[in-house]
Amino acid sequence: MGAEDLGATSRPYRTREVLEVKEKKTKKLTKKQWLTLCAIGSVHFSGAICISLQAPFYPKEAESKGANATEYGLVFGSFEFIAFFSSPILGRYMNFVGAKTMLSLGMILAAISAICFGLLDYIDDHATFITLSFILRMTESLGSTAALVSAFSITAAVFPKSVATTFATLEAFYGLGYIVGPTLGGLLFSLGGYVLPFAVMGTAMIIGTIFVFMVLPPINPSSNDFGHIKVKDVLKIPGVLLDSTCTVATSISMGFLAATLEPHIREFGLSSILNGLMFIISGGTYALIAPIVGRLCDKWVYPKKMLAVGALFIVASYIVIGPFPFLGIPKTLTLCIVGLVIHGFGLAGLMVPTFIDSICSAVAAGFPDDISTYGVISGLWSSSFALGAFIGPSIAGWLFDLVGFQYGSLFVISLHALLFFGIVIFVSCERKKRVSPRRVRMLSYVPPESGTSEEEEFIKKIASSWTDKITITANGKVTNSAQSLDKKGQESREEETKLKASENV
CATH class of the missing domain: 1.10.287 (Helix Hairpins)
Structure with a gap:
């Protein structure tokens, strides 16, 4: 069923005329909204820690059980693999289960899986250890994905007038969790061994679930039948398809650096602490810049134009980090640091606008402005990110072994250069009298009377x-x-x- 059919069968919706008018000053967030923001932020923070907590010590533990790099590498990759396939399904049926209920159940599932993952230390058999590692990693991914997809939808429902700003702020929580995860995991591992990091993480998530459930406001479900909106219908919208492509490309660039940055800078002889700080530069810059980009997209800048700027920053970052093989510039630590800072700016320019722009594109195409549409868009966004996060490291390792970082980075440079030209062509082909940068994006339900x-x-x-x-x-x-x-x-x-x-x- 297409977007026109959906619009015809749903409640009476109509667009607000999108004129370039002077907006009223945005009201400050209420105390309840601040608590909601903190609650959803804790979900993003814990979701990022779930991914990165075991990175410093799990490979060594797996090797002690007889596993090789391929096996425990696939254990790590299974998280994103499950997220890619489960996100659209969870988003589609979230309206039936309820966003708040799905978020709470997802956090509990992730918490229990994390605690059980810590108990793998007591298993000595190689086959049993790897098998249970896969199972628990997949269930942890399923729970974390359910929580994050629900959190994205609740964000759009609770903060409809500042989705991009709020989304960017929550992404800062996610970036912080991604940075804190390995540090916290390594510290707890040194204090209490393999079990302690997972026990602390799981217990904290269960306590956090109670807080989140008490704080989050009730989210009214849509009157649409569950499963009524399909991902394939949303992907028929050109704007949504472009945003999803940008999300995949961005996570590919992140995964490429995650897999190859350490061997690329190994010749500088940095200590393990300094190596860890190098990985923080890009994510830290992103966490600082993302709220600013979100504010710009909410108030002044057309999101797709911001996507084009972000793609250029990603291209520039890889040219500097490499450096670009045809420039004849020697590789230095300073260039790598500058390139990582530029990469953080590029991440903010590409990641933040995609979610709000996908919602606006879907609603403008006739989809209802309610939790059912938010759920599908949330699932599609999470799935796109997971796909890129799975592809990025996989291709990066193969290219690094084949041609090294400098020539291997040409893949990311070419991908984002094509993305830039695609965005420019898309924007230029849009009608000149399109939606104003200071437009009202969301549709509103207007009762006939x-x-x-x-x-x-x-x-x-x-x-x-x-x-x-x-x-x-x-x-x-x-x-x-x-x-x-x-x-x-x-x-x-x-x-x-x-x-x-x-x-x-």
Whole structure:
């Protein structure tokens, strides 16, 4: 079923006219919204720790059980593999289960899986150890993905007027968790061995689940039948498809660096602590810049233009880190650090706008502005990110062994250069009188008996002074109807005059 069918069968929705008008000042967040933001932030923080906690010590533990690098590498990769396939399904049926319920159940599943993962230390058999590692890693991924997909949807539902800013702030929580995870895991491992990091993490997540469940407001489900909106229908929207492609490409660039940065800078003879700090540079820059980019996308900058800027930053970062093999510039530690900072800027420019722009594109195409659409978009976004996170390290390792970092990075450079040109072509092909950067993005439910809203009266007042009147429909089509509107208005006034004259007679 396509977007038009969905729009016809759902509740009466209509677009707010998207005019370039001066917006009212945004109200400050209430205490309840701040608590909600902290609750959802804790979900992102714990979700990132689930991925990165065991990185410093699990490979050594697996080797002590007889596993090789390929086996425990696949254990790590299975997390993103499951996230890729489960995200669209979880997003599609979240409206049936309930966003708040799915988030809580997901966190509990991830917590129990983490605690059980710590108990693998007591298993000495190689086959049993690896098998259970795969199973528990997959269930942990399923729980974490369910929690994150729900968190994305709740963000769009609770903060509809500042989705990009809020999303960027929550991404800062995720980036912080990704940085803290390995550090915390290594510290707890040194204090209490293999079991302690997972026991602490699992217990903290269970306690956090109680806090999140108490703080989050009730999310009203959509009146649409569950499963009514399909991922394939959403992907038919060109804007959503472009945003998903950007998300995949961005996570590929992250995965490429995660797999090859350490051997690339090994010749500088850095200590393990300094090596760890090198990995923090890109993520730390992203965490600092993401809220700024989110604010820009919410208020002033067209998100797809920000995507083009982000793609250029990614290209520039790999040219500097390599450095680009055809420039003849020697590799230095300073260049690598500068390149990683630029990469953080690129991540912010590509990651933050995609979620809000996907929602806007889907809603503008006729999908309902409610939790059912948010769920599908959330699942699609998480799935796209997981796909890139799985592809990136896999290709990176193969290219590094084959041609080294400098020539291998040409893959990422070419990918993002093509992405940049694709975004530019897409934006230039859009109609010139498209949605304003200061537009109202979301659709709103307007009851039939509500009459004319305050916003519509304001828009009509502004539109009356225009030479050309513009009608923007749900699918983004612009119709110049100045002459037809003026003619109808004139005819209506003439008929009214004649009617009054006949009554006087």
